[in-house]
Amino acid sequence: MKKHDLRRRILKNKAIYLMILPGLLYFVLFKYFPMWGLVISFQEYRPYDGILGSDWVGFKHYQRLFTEPMFWTIFRNTIVLFLMNLIFFFPVPIILAILLNEVRLQAFKRFVQTIVYIPHFMSWVIIVSISFVMVTMDGGMINEGLDAMGMQKINFLLSDEWFRPMYILQVIWREAGWGTIVYLAAIAAIDPQLYEASRMDGANRFRQIWHITLPSIRSVIVILLILKIGDVLELGFEHVYLLLNAMNRNVAEIFDTYVYTAGLKQGQFSYSTAVGFFKSFVGLVLVMSANWLAKKFGEEGVY
Amino acid sequence: MVHDKTIGGRLFDGAVYVILFLVALVTILPFLHIIAGSLTTVDELAQKRFVLFPTKISWDAYAYIFSTNTIFRSMLVSIGVTSFGTLFSMILTSLMAYGLSRRDLVGRKQIMFMIVFTMLFSGGMIPTFIVVKSLGMIDSYAALIVPTAINAFNLIILRSFFQNLPDGLEESAKIDGCTDWGILFRIVIPLSMPAIATISLFYAVTYWNTYLPAILYIDSAEKWPIQVLLRQIVILASGLTADSSGFSGDFVTPPDQTIKMAVIVVATVPVLLVYPFLQKYFDKGALLGSVKG
Numbered sequence: 225m226k227k228h229d230l231r232r233r234i235l236k237n238k239a240i241y242l243m244i245l246p247g248l249l250y251f252v253l254f255k256y257f258p259m260w261g262l263v264i265s266f267q268e269y270r271p272y273d274g275i276l277g278s279d280w281v282g283f284k285h286y287q288r289l290f291t292e293p294m295f296w297t298i299f300r301n302t303i304v305l306f307l308m309n310l311i312f313f314f315p316v317p318i319i320l321a322i323l324l325n326e327v328r329l330q331a332f333k334r335f336v337q338t339i340v341y342i343p344h345f346m347s348w349v350i351i352v353s354i355s356f357v358m359v360t361m362d363g364g365m366i367n368e369g370l371d372a373m374g375m376q377k378i379n380f381l382l383s384d385e386w387f388r389p390m391y392i393l394q395v396i397w398r399e400a401g402w403g404t405i406v407y408l409a410a411i412a413a414i415d416p417q418l419y420e421a422s423r424m425d426g427a428n429r430f431r432q433i434w435h436i437t438l439p440s441i442r443s444v445i446v447i448l449l450i451l452k453i454g455d456v457l458e459l460g461f462e463h464v465y466l467l468l469n470a471m472n473r474n475v476a477e478i479f480d481t482y483v484y485t486a487g488l489k490q491g492q493f494s495y496s497t498a499v500g501f502f503k504s505f506v507g508l509v510l511v512m513s514a515n516w517l518a519k520k521f522g523e524e525g526v527y
Numbered sequence: 528m529v530h531d532k533t534i535g536g537r538l539f540d541g542a543v544y545v546i547l548f549l550v551a552l553v554t555i556l557p558f559l560h561i562i563a564g565s566l567t568t569v570d571e572l573a574q575k576r577f578v579l580f581p582t583k584i585s586w587d588a589y590a591y592i593f594s595t596n597t598i599f600r601s602m603l604v605s606i607g608v609t610s611f612g613t614l615f616s617m618i619l620t621s622l623m624a625y626g627l628s629r630r631d632l633v634g635r636k637q638i639m640f641m642i643v644f645t646m647l648f649s650g651g652m653i654p655t656f657i658v659v660k661s662l663g664m665i666d667s668y669a670a671l672i673v674p675t676a677i678n679a680f681n682l683i684i685l686r687s688f689f690q691n692l693p694d695g696l697e698e699s700a701k702i703d704g705c706t707d708w709g710i711l712f713r714i715v716i717p718l719s720m721p722a723i724a725t726i727s728l729f730y731a732v733t734y735w736n737t738y739l740p741a742i743l744y745i746d747s748a749e750k751w752p753i754q755v756l757l758r759q760i761v762i763l764a765s766g767l768t769a770d771s772s773g774f775s776g777d778f779v780t781p782p783d784q785t786i787k788m789a790v791i792v793v794a795t796v797p798v799l800l801v802y803p804f805l806q807k808y809f810d811k812g813a814l815l816g817s818v819k820g
Binding site for chain 1 (some may be wrong): 533558662795798
């Protein structure tokens, strides 16, 4: 392309560049400036002096990271919650979508869908509030139920054994229904002739699901799995933070909540930025590797 | 699918209906319990433990929470943030989405990559906080809107929608002497109302639910949106939470169960009200977002 040709093409679209400008400014200011701000993890950042005026300390904060016992606790907690997401949550929308697909009564299908999508639109504050009201020791319906059946009341909120089950049940309750949308769309794209042919061959409904539905949505499952792995460290600041308290900190503190408390509450800006950087970096590496692996196994991948 | 009338097939069908019915029930019961609970008296709730149909409707809890300024004020904050935020986000998002939908734009690929990359990697909470702070937004309503103004997923969904409009429309408008702004506002946007409505509702719900920006950037309690207040009233009162900077405001501590339930309902109802409108569109939108993301 000739130079003045390029110039003409750019000038011709002046108005379009003007339209993009505010959005571009947004991404530069609120997404790319913070990436540059990661340099404070190599500094002793003092808010008063700013990034340019603070002293450089090299890898000091990263050294602290790997020697700090609390760091390994949050590392473990993050991994455990991530694995729980993968094992207990991930299959639920798939199963739910397959069940919904087997429903022939369209009105019933729509009814169920309408209901199971609702929690997705509720904030974590609302989800956590509802469950707190239900499990509280004084008058919560779950504990009252346990009491009525002659069992011991359980202090769900202030115990470290109940944090993980509560966390994952809330995730499932909020997101399982919403997660079915993608799978349902993938299932809708399957050629109905496949089912007919299999019926001719005498396949029952289980075998149809196993041999037709599941293999047909395999690539969608793989894509969502990659995205999930990329989210390995995005377990949801809000959700965990709302459940976190002095009694369950040992199992509930994760990277995000730790960054918040160590950084904003205790003012250790540089150290907690290092923690956050470590987290983002691991996430990026994981999603790239998952994507690479998927391609290696002949799937499409995301990027 | 053809009907399958074998005994096995019927049993299978039956099981599917029962399971799905139970799933729907489990999803909706907590909401019903909270709504019913907020409409009973404290005594009835204590007696029956699990209320789905209050014997006598009592509005006491609502009367109480609206007798104080606190809830009103934060409802107003949330309503304001939701309306201005949605408008602001939609302006920025549609302008950028339309620009990036134009195939003849030099640098389009690079800008798209720049946007997708922010979905994979981010500077994180503290550096973002520093940026917001140095822009002087701390403790202002702008901090609840501007730093989260564009959602990359929403932008990509809208761009795909714009891109799928027939090219001929724009061309003929151009021949008739229409400018780029004219094309956007007189042709593209009117033709994209379903997509615009969906994305607006997604933004509106996000702004109504906003919590993290509020605890990061808002210091004064009178600027708290409803979600922060809800946390103070229900979650902090239920046990020790991450930080015990307890706030009771005008509320008796600890609030009765019925009052907590009423506050939950108040924070939930606006979303439930837009839900029917939302539902009409989101299958398509969410699908685009998750697969093409």
